[in-house]
C-alpha cells in the first residue's frame with residue numbers, strides 16, 4: 001500500500017501570506033486553544049500522552065510523559081522553552097515551518113504552557129536566521145493583539161508571556177541543557193543530568209524543553225483528538241512528521257508524511273535522483289545518525305524500524321548522495337563540522353574529533369595507510385559512550401557506518417594515491433561549466 | 435569629571451556609541467543574563483567587539499572580563515576583528531558542500547585574494563563560510579549582505595558579489611521572499 005502525504009503542519013504553506021494570523025484563523029487556527037482552555041490542564045497532558053506524540057527534535061522522547069514529569073506547582077515560576085536552534089546538518093524543517101506558519105507554533109506554545117501551568121515561555125532561535133526572528137516577532141505581536149498571548153487569554157484567566165531569543169551561533173546550543181545555559185547568558189555547554197530540566201532547568205526552575213515541530217503538532221492533536229493522531233504512523237511511532245529531503249534529489253524540500261513511510265516512497269514523490277543517477281548512501285536523521293545505503297530503501301522510517309536497521313530516525317533529515325559522491329570526502333566534511341562545533345567541555349569529543357579530522361584528511365588525500373582505518377575505529381570506540389553529551393557519540397556515526405559499508409572505497413584512496421572521484425561531478429552545476 | 439552614578443556613563447574617550455550600548459544595558463536593568471544580547475547590540479553598533487568594548491560591557495554588567503571574553507569567543511556570530519563594508523558568506527553545510535560550495539569559495543578566494551574569514555585590504559569585502567544554514571533544499575546557498583541567495587554557481591556568485599560591491603547596482607531581492615519556497619510539497 002502506497003503511503004500518501006499528510007499535509008497538516010504544511011497544509012497552507014503554499015498560500016500567499018501564509019504566515020499571517022488571518023490566514024491561520026481562516027484554516028481553523030486557535031480553535032484548539034479554545035477547546036484546551038475549556039478543559040483542565042491535566043486533561044491536556046493526558047490527551048497528548050494518549051496521542052503517543054514523540055519529540056521531533058531527535059531523541060523521540062514522548063512529549064506528554066515529559067510534561068507530566070514537572071513537579072506540582074509550588075507558586076514559583078516554571079517555563080516552556082522551544083528549541084528552534086535547528087543546526088543538525090541536513091535538518092531544515094523547523095525554519096520553513098516558522099517562516100510559513102509561525103502561528104501554529106504560537107498556538108501550540110499557549111496550549112502547552114496552559115497544560116504545564118507555565119506563565120513564561122521562550123523560543124530559542126538560532127542566531128543566523130535573522131529573517132525568521134523578524135517573522136516570529138511580527139507573529140507574536142499579531143497573536144498578542146488578538147488576545148491569544150498576554151494577560152487573561154480569551155477570558156480564561158490564564159496569563160502567558162512569550163520571549164523570542166536569538167542565539168549567537170553554536171550547534172551545541174541545540175542540546176537542551178547547553179541551550180538553557182546559553183539562554184542564561186553563558187557559554188552554551190551541556191550540564192550534568194540529573195537533575196533533568198523538568199526538575200531544575202532554566203534558572204534552576206522546572207522547565208520543559210521541546211522541539212518546534214513537537215509543539216506545533218499539539219494544536220492539531222487537541223483539535224482532532226488522540227485517536228486521529230494514532231491512526232497515522234505506526235503503533236509506537238504515531239502521527240506525522242516533516243521529512244526534509246536534500247542532496248541529489250530532483251525536488252528537494254519538506255514532505256509531510258506519516259511516520260513509517262519509506263525512502264523509496266519519498267523519492268518517488270521527490271522525482272527520484274537527479275539525472276537518473278544511482279543512490280549511494282543517505283542519512284535517515286541528519287549527520288549524527290549512521291548512514292544507510294540503497295539496501296535500506298524500504299526500511300519504514302519510524303523510530304523502531306530505523307533503530308532495528310542500525311541507525312536512528314533523528315530529525316528525519318534525509319540527505320541523499322548519489323554515486324558521484326566520495327564517501328570519505330563527505331565523512332571528512334562532517335567530521336570537520338563536529339570538530340568545529342565540539343564545545344570543548346570533555347576530552348573524548350574535543351580531542352577525538354580533532355584527531356579523526358586529521359586522519360580523514362590524510363586518507364582523502366591518499367596519504368594514509370590501511371592501519372589508519374583501524375585507528376579511526378579505535379578513536380570512535382574511545383569517543384562513543386565516553387562523551388559528556390550526545391554530540392560526541394553522534395560524531396562517530398558517520399565514521400563507523402561508512403567503514404562498515406564502504407571500506408573498499410577508503411582503501412581505493414590509498415591504492416589510487418588520492419581521491420578517485422571528481423568533486424565537480426557531484427555539484428549542482430556538474431557538466432554546465434565543463 | 436562626570437558623575438559615575440549617572441544613568442548613561444559613556445566612555446572615557448567620549449565616543450557616543452558607548453552611550454548607546456549603555457542605554458541597552460540600562461533597559462535590561464544591568465542583568466548579567468543579558469550578556470549575549472548585550473554583545474549582539476554592541477556588535478551591531480560597533481561592527482565588532484574590540485577588547486575595549488568587551489571591557490566596558492564587563493564593567494557595566496559587573497562581570498569578570500574573562501567571562502565576557504569567553505562568551506564572545508564561544509559563539510560564531512561574534513567578531514573580534516572589524517568586518518568589511520560588504521559581507522559574503524558561503525554555506526558549507528553538507529548539502530551545499532556536495533553541490534559545489536567548495537568551488538564557490540575557491541572562485542571568490544582566488545578573485546579577491548582572501549581566505550575565508552578575511553577582509554580585503556581596502557576593507558570593502560569580507561568572505562566567510564558558515565555551517566549549515568538550514569536551507570538545504572536551496573543548495574548551494576550564499577548570504578550576500580544578509581540576503582539569502584539560492585542555487586549558486588561559482589560564476590553566478592562572483593557576478594553577484596561584483597554587483598554588491600558596485601555602488602550603483604540594484605540590491606538583490608530580500609531574503610523573506612525566498613525562504614518560504616523551501617517548503618515545497620509534492621502533491
Ligand SMILES: Cc1cc2nc3c(=O)[nH]c(=O)nc-3n(C[C@H](O)[C@H](O)[C@H](O)COP(=O)(O)O)c2cc1C
Nearest residue numbers: 055056057083085086087174175176210211214390
Ligand atoms: C548536539 C545536539 C544538538 C541538538 N540540536 C537540537 C536542535 O537543534 N533542535 C532540537 O529541537 N533538538 C536538538 N537536540 C535535542 C535536544 O537536546 C532535545 O532532546 C530536544 O530539544 C527535546 O525536544 P523534543 O522532545 O520535543 O524532541 C540536540 C541534541 C544534541 C545532543
Ligand code: SF4
Nearest residue numbers: 344345346349389392
Ligand atoms: S561531547 Fe563534545 S559537545 Fe558534548 S560536552 Fe563533550 S566536548 Fe562538549
